[in-house]
Amino acid sequence: MSVIQVFGLTPLEGEISIQGSKNAVLPMAAASLLHRGITVLTNVPVIRDVACMVDILEYLGARCCHKGDCLVIDARHITGTSIPEKYVTAMRSSIVVLSALLGRMGEGRSCYPGGCLIGARPIDLHLMALEALGAEIKEHDGLIEARCRNKEGLKGTEIHLPYPSVGATEQAILASVLAKEVTVIHGAAKEPEISQLCRFLNNMGAVICGMGTDHVMIQGVEELHDSSFRVEGDRIVAGTYAAAVMAATGSITLKEVRAAELELPLEMLKRSGASVRKDSCCRQIRIEMKKRPQPLDIRTGPYPEFPTDLQSPYMAFLASGQGTSTIVEQVFEGRFATAKALGQMGAVVETEGQRAVIKGSYPLKGADVYASDLRGGAALAVAALAAEGKTLINDCRHIERGYEDICRDMAALGADIRWLDK
Numbered sequence: 001m002s003v004i005q006v007f008g009l010t011p012l013e014g015e016i017s018i019q020g021s022k023n024a025v026l027p028m029a030a031a032s033l034l035h036r037g038i039t040v041l042t043n044v045p046v047i048r049d050v051a052c053m054v055d056i057l058e059y060l061g062a063r064c065c066h067k068g069d070c071l072v073i074d075a076r077h078i079t080g081t082s083i084p085e086k087y088v089t090a091m092r093s094s095i096v097v098l099s100a101l102l103g104r105m106g107e108g109r110s111c112y113p114g115g116c117l118i119g120a121r122p123i124d125l126h127l128m129a130l131e132a133l134g135a136e137i138k139e140h141d142g143l144i145e146a147r148c149r150n151k152e153g154l155k156g157t158e159i160h161l162p163y164p165s166v167g168a169t170e171q172a173i174l175a176s177v178l179a180k181e182v183t184v185i186h187g188a189a190k191e192p193e194i195s196q197l198c199r200f201l202n203n204m205g206a207v208i209c210g211m212g213t214d215h216v217m218i219q220g221v222e223e224l225h226d227s228s229f230r231v232e233g234d235r236i237v238a239g240t241y242a243a244a245v246m247a248a249t250g251s252i253t254l255k256e257v258r259a260a261e262l263e264l265p266l267e268m269l270k271r272s273g274a275s276v277r278k279d280s281c282c283r284q285i286r287i288e289m290k291k292r293p294q295p296l297d298i299r300t301g302p303y304p305e306f307p308t309d310l311q312s313p314y315m316a317f318l319a320s321g322q323g324t325s326t327i328v329e330q331v332f333e334g335r336f337a338t339a340k341a342l343g344q345m346g347a348v349v350e351t352e353g354q355r356a357v358i359k360g361s362y363p364l365k366g367a368d369v370y371a372s373d374l375r376g377g378a379a380l381a382v383a384a385l386a387a388e389g390k391t392l393i394n395d396c397r398h399i400e401r402g403y404e405d406i407c408r409d410m411a412a413l414g415a416d417i418r419w420l421d422k
């Protein structure tokens with residue numbers, strides 16, 4: 001079991017480069033199945049979720065090579081059409097492979113991804129989009145079987161998403177790239193990772209426009225071509241380290257990240273007392289924090305609202321601040337699990353339904369805690385920086401799903417943090 005040890009109360013100082021975006025690279029790797037050739041991705045983070053996606057692609061017949069930050073996917077010979085259960089349970093987002101299989105093979109199978117700690121996470125919108133594009137979906141015994149109704153494959157249509165689901169938008173885009181005629185997705189998710197996915201696909205020969213707006217249009221093409229694409233920096237990892245300097249105080253520079261993708265989270269840091277300097281042309285953000293965080297009222301929501309993935313790291317620094325903050329979680333219904341572990345560290349957090357009330361107190365106190373999910377685990381590392389004494393964060397495999405090496409990065413900024421067991 002991987003364990004992180006932190007001794008808090010050291011201010012952070014220095015600069016680090018932010019790893020490539022997990023949520024961008026996963027659908028891109030899945031989309032590589034649509035091309036009967038080679039796809040090269042660079043700035044790919046070395047994290048568990050990428051390894052899981054590589055395992056899936058290899059299981060289906062692709063040959064992959066992930067060396068350093070470069071991932072080469074040779075999808076000339078794809079033989080499989082089923083995503084094995086162990087991968088879907090390890091990483092829910094593997095369900096996006098279903099649309100790539102439909103586009104490439106005319107059929108795909110997956111088990112039903114169950115709920116997880118942060119909420120029920122249904123996939124009704126994913127399946128609705130695939131059906132609209134001409135897939136026949138059969139569900140039995142927890143299995144989903146998708147097959148093109150028509151021999152010629154999927155056919156473009158108008159899809160109306162009642163909620164801008166990131167996964168459903170990705171699923172609809174991947175299924176439309178090789179479909180006949182035009183697809184319009186109304187009510188599409190506007191997350192930067194969706195825009196990036198579309199730019200990646202266009203670079204492979206797809207014809208997509210409107211990304212970053214509510215209406216994404218895809219003109220189906222016959223085939224794609226070999227391509228190479230550099231993945232952008234991970235805005236959520238950058239936001240986590242921004243939360244870290246809020247908890248620890250100090251002054252840090254985050255490199256290789258687009259400040260424009262973090263507009264509201266950075267605005268919140270300013271309201272909480274930080275000085276934030278964005279250098280858009282150099283893709284750098286400098287954050288300086290000299291006092292205890294001032295209280296905030298945060299509501300999560302689809303982009304460009306406040307990202308649910310930063311909710312726990314922000315809760316962690318607010319718990320070590322002054323005054324009373326509130327957080328309303330509007331995306332996932334069960335995303336306050338970390339509040340309990342923060343409580344063990346002396347934080348005063350009360351949750352009721354989708355609302356959390358946080359009464360700042362400083363310093364927090366070191367404790368023996370468990371990471372319950374990816375972002376929640378990272379949030380405990382943030383809180384530990386504002387805690388007196390030793391914190392042990394157990395079960396850090398969740399953190400390794402999304403952070404290349406949270407100890408390497410925080411230690412490079414001067415934190416007293418290290419892996420005890422990895």
Ligand code: UD1
Binds near residue numbers: 022023120126164333
């Ligand atoms: C993605 C991100 C995740 C982020 C989330 C919201 C990846 C790999 N994961 O997850 O890190 O927290 O976006 O920004 O990119 N919903 C339905 N039916 C559906 C699909 C979703 O009801 O068919 C609901 C979900 O239960 C949830 C909400 O919509 O309450 C948002 O989910 P969605 O945007 O789809 O998030 P994910 O794609 O799962």
